[in-house]
Amino acid sequence: MTTETTGTADEASLFGPKSQFSAFFDDPRWALAMIRATVLEAAHPQIGAALVDNSTFVAHPWRRLRNTFLSMRRMFGTDPAVREREAARLNRLHARMSGSDSRGRAYDAMDRATRAWVVATLFESAVTMCRLSGQPLDQDTMERMYAEYRAFLAALDGDAAELPEDLNDFWRYFDRVVENELENTEAARVILYRLFDHLPAPALLDGAPTLWAAGRAVAGPLLGAITVASLPEPYRRRAGLPEMPGAPTLMQGAYLAAGLARFLPEGWINAESIIEALSLSPDSDDPRARTVTALRSRMKRASALLRLLTPLSGDTNPDPAPSAGTEENRRSAEEFFRRVLDQTGDGHLDWPDLAAMARELSTRLDLDEPEEARLYDAFAAWWRELQTALDTDGDGRVSAEEYATAVPSLAGPALIRVAEVLFDATDKDGNGSIDADEYRTLFRTAFHRDLTTADGAYGQSAFVGDFLSFMAGRRTGTPYDPLLADA
Template structure:
């Protein structure tokens, strides 16, 4: 028997508490807090370090996470089931049974903890902003998150049946299992201080760096102050003097957004703009891009800040830049299998692939990884350093990489006509055609041929050219 309400309003879709909170600016603070609590679990922290792109590509990761949550909490049962299956396939590929940090992303207890952090951080969000949930609302929110866990893997019973039973469970995990993991330290003391500019702000790097220098420590201090006191003490996370007042001010200020006219703040629009390519053809992107450029020009006119050079892709012969921006997807300074798996994951996510196409793409990348190891891993340590990469760049475009290009083409060419038309192109690159298709054979002006696609992909992945549509696809933060 539980005290979770059986509400008339469905747990998912319009009218749900999730639907209410998702456009609430406070929720951004709550999600950061939840991420830290997730990363403090040893298994989650290890999985994040090995597999996640949140350090090198935070805005891309933000968009993918937001879209996934929208699908899982939406009203369409079929969409939810399909997204759950995709997430389960993704998590099934994230496991390590050896070494100092074993983990399994399919561990049901770990998955329950991830959902628990979302619920508890939502409750804390409301309390800190002076709008605490009443018992009925709290029961409702808890029912939605348990239903989310059930939709994900059918194991909603991994979380206690009621809110009353949840708090002892939560306190026990905080007291007995959480640690000050390396992933926690990266989030609190590296991510916020070094987060790259979103693509639309590449044109104002000085302003971004200045704003980040102020906002980064503030977000870190607010997040630390919001964490459970028991965890802060065990982890040795010092609370900055005045952080408590700053914490309450941040949540209270974000909570004032409820007085804005409806529709003024929509998470989908904000997240979409933050992760959009600056060269996209969306009119909203162009409007923001033009506004940013004008703002940058105005600031340069009225302040002594040095001129901001226009952003441009790194030189094509700069192996180190390409290594960092494209190949090192996880941002740990080396190439390992998780970096290539992250590429496959991003491409499969963009194309919304199901089985068996998704597995075929991962298999092609796995074959390329073995080829790279054979050619570049000269010291046999199972990873490729920047120096090993620079010495063996010509070895990147071998037969296995050609197979990756072929598989990607087949996955994009949904109608199987051996051409990528405008709609298929937009599905992969999220923009209209960005290459000159007016020359070539018959119909070249209307589609991307297999030969051209494979040639461009190989040129990009071998680090020979950074001006193709593949640059924002895999290099964009």
């Protein structure tokens, strides 16, 4: 019994606010390290294929960032029950991701060696982050942090056998994978050259596309150059990545500048608050939303001034002119397809897009396995219905053109069933209506005025009607916009 208690205490000491991992959560350098780690993950053939087929990181990167951040918070928190529940959720999520890449090579998101590589990139990027910013970790700190990451892997897989026990052996393992297994995958190229150049604005800045495009035109190439310069030299050589003049100096300067944040008073930089603020929608009842709304108004004026003074060429996403569809608070078929249906951003609608919707809804509602399975099954049935109705060329997916020519057939029985299952999942107490707390869990805002009823609840009929109005009627200004359309 003493041994078991000691083991539990040792494991607990590797998580929580006193862990080395938690010390990095509010560190600006961590953002650079996470981008670098993501590229190294995407360069692995199995992970790269899974990302291209299933991930929403291209079309909805800010949502992906928020979900990843919250997941890591849960995994490295002090509550073992929360950690176990989150690990189970992640395993169910990954169990649904398998297939083959463009060369016919199979991938499986539950492959233990592949999952170990994800953890390895996080650890190595954290160590590199400290080294590049002039604050290298001492051996004892590295040993402790490595133990934390192995404990993280053990929480997911049951053990950490796929990562070497000894830190010195880890470096040999890491170098071997970099030199022999990593490739110039499509996913890695997308992150380095497409994502930064075409990064959609977060909800906070969605109202000022010209201003966002101007900032992105400068910051995007810089982030790409910094990330490439920070990657291991053997991978840069094998992948044929460009060696830009001055990039190493730029990269070193970026890490050093980010490292200066350690001189700021404690609490001045809070990653969770920043991510939450970026995700605020205009109609949120969060107290910060009023400040954000005022900021949006100022940014729109600045955007208009910038457009007058310095017209930009190329892909600047200018403010769209009002259209008939906009005047009716409806998206065009093309815009709805791009912003809502094509969740993975590959230009087509297929099962991974609807699975991504189910995944986001399940995450928001923190569903257990039975409810999660029901929601996925409902979306799978909807996909079969869509494929039958819209896939006219029989290629197994739906193009934007096929969708535009057959929009009326979108609202079939399967979509209605999705709305009903989603209502049941949101109605936690099963009383047949959604109260204010349940509504907030799904939409992260309070009831809209037009939804408030005499008994302060939201019935199934109204819920289903609003869902169909959004999905089939392409209505804007609904609570589903920040849920499924925002980046």
